Amino acid sequence: MTTPSVDAHVRLDSHPAHSSAVTAALTGTQAHVAHMALEADGWIAVAENILVLARIDHEEPYWAEKAAQALNAEGITTEIAPSLREAIDEEWTWANYPMPWCTRSEIREVSDQAQKIYDDIQYGHLLIHAHAQDGHTTVAVGTYLSGGKSVYLHGENHLRQVADTFDSPAQALVAFEKAHGDTMRPGPAPMTDTERAAAKARTSLDTPAVEPEAPLPALEIVPAYAADAGNHDALLDTFLDAHGDWQKRRTWSDETTHAIHEDQTLRIERVHDAPTHETAWTIAAYETPVSDRMWVLTATGSTPAPVLQDLLHHLAHNNDWDTALGSPLDGGPSPPPRSPSPMPDGSTPWTAAGSTGHPPRETRESNSTPSPRSIPSRTSTPGPSEQARASTAPPGPSPHLRTPQAHCWPTCRKPSPTEPAPASPRPLFEHA
Incomplete structure (x- = not known):
């Protein structure tokens, strides 16, 4: 016996706002027949001639195909959307199902x-x-x-x-x-x-409303020395992760972290949570692991991150710091004889952001022959807590960071030939 045809058409498709739910759109003069058949099978009406099958077991595609077969048997034409057909044909199972013996x-x-x-x-x-x-x-x-x-x-x-x-x-x-x-x-x-x-x-076909994103703050371009300090700790961690020839060492106190180059001639001390205008970074270079310090550079907690990033990049990719005592750090000509009288303020060629908040920079002009006043005559090695006085030069990024051709002379004296070598390695940083 041939099943009489019903003037109803059902299109099954994936729910627009639910990962596995299925919708049924009904058309035809006898759409109510399909409507009653689907409601009896657990489908819920959400709009005129629109029904939804939403379950808690994510098996909607399987049961939607069963519903289509039942409707076809009643003489109702059905159509399955390609996306739903793909979900029906997909083979999947629950992860970590508590009854693994079940088929x-x-x-x-x-x-x-x-x-x-x-x-x-x-x-x-x-x-x-x-x-x-x-x-x-x-x-x-x-x-x-x-x-x-x-x-x-x-x-x-x-x-x-x-x-x-x-x-x-x-x-x-x-x-x-x-x-x-x-x-x-x-x-x-x-x-x-x-x-x-x-x-x-089961109540709506609307997709979840997307909350408007907060407008991004307008970017302001400023010189590097005027930028925010940023996250210094994250800057150091990124540097150490990218350079395997540096080793991170924590001290007995969580307030300080040391980073040491593999040849132990370049060392960084990072003081966490240092006040804005106090020393947060100390970088020192040595000719050998047991020699006197060649030079030291300090920077405060207010030093802009771009300046520190350029400095760390220069330390990692330039060997200017690895020089003999008494020669310029970039391998240029040896410095002229020291001035017979010390500088009145005892300042050094390297300066760092001090009470003024300026970043590290050189105070002398970038000519090939430095003036006598640009070379310190002090013979003692400054400790890391001795922060060099701020320069009166206009603020700006350090020339030494912009180009490796800028000169920086060592600040400590040459050891006398008769002076005995140290018997044991020097501490990481000397404190005044």
Whole structure:
């Protein structure tokens, strides 16, 4: 016997706002026939001639195909969208499923029973008296309003199942309180994320509203010396991660971190949480691991990050600091004889951001022959806490950082030929 044709057409497609839900769009003079058939199968109307199938077990594509087959058997034409057909044909299973012995069809049967329990609760057929937390899952006790059977439920979402039954609500509550009295709470448990998403898909086809992003602040281009200090600790960590020839060492105090080059002739001391205008960085160079210090540079916590980044890049990719005592750091001509009288202020060619907040820079002009005043006559090695006085030169990035051709003369004296060599390695930094 040929099934009579029904003037109804059903197009099944993926839900626009839910990962696995399915929509059904009905057309035709007898669309109401398809509408009643789908509602009887668990589909929910969200608009005129638009129905949705949203489940908590993510098996909507499977059951949508079953619905299409049933509609075709009734003489109703169906169409499956390509995206939905792809989801139907996809083979998948649950990760870390607690019952690994179950086949795929058996897993689907378990989740279908969980779906029926969820629907009974949503439609008011199953009244939940209380719930409790049992380890990493939720348990509950309730009674079916038709028939009076009380049940003990274990699990959430697609794993919820009836673990026990009772003849009366009183008997069920007494047993439930005895087992879960410490965590027992009245009424049903709060909805899970999966239940909430399914409930929302059953009421609307709208995609979630995208909150407008806050406008980005306007970028202001400023000279490097006027930039914000930025995150100095992150700057040092990035530098050490990118250069394997440097080793990070923590001291007995968490306030200080040392970074040492593999040949131990260039060393960095980083003082965390240093006040803005106090020394936060000390960089020192040595001719050998056990020799006197050749030069020292300090920078305050207010030094802009771009300046420090250029400095670290120069230290990592330039060997100007690895020179013999008494010669310019860039391998240029040897310095002229020292001035017979020391500079009045005892300043050094290297200066750092001091109380004025300026970044490190050289004070002498960048000519090939430095003036006598640009060469310190002091013979003692300054400690890291001795911060050089700020230069009166106009503020700006250090010429030494811009080009490796700028000169920087060592600040310590040559050891006398008769002076005995140190017996043991010098400390990382000498303190005045």
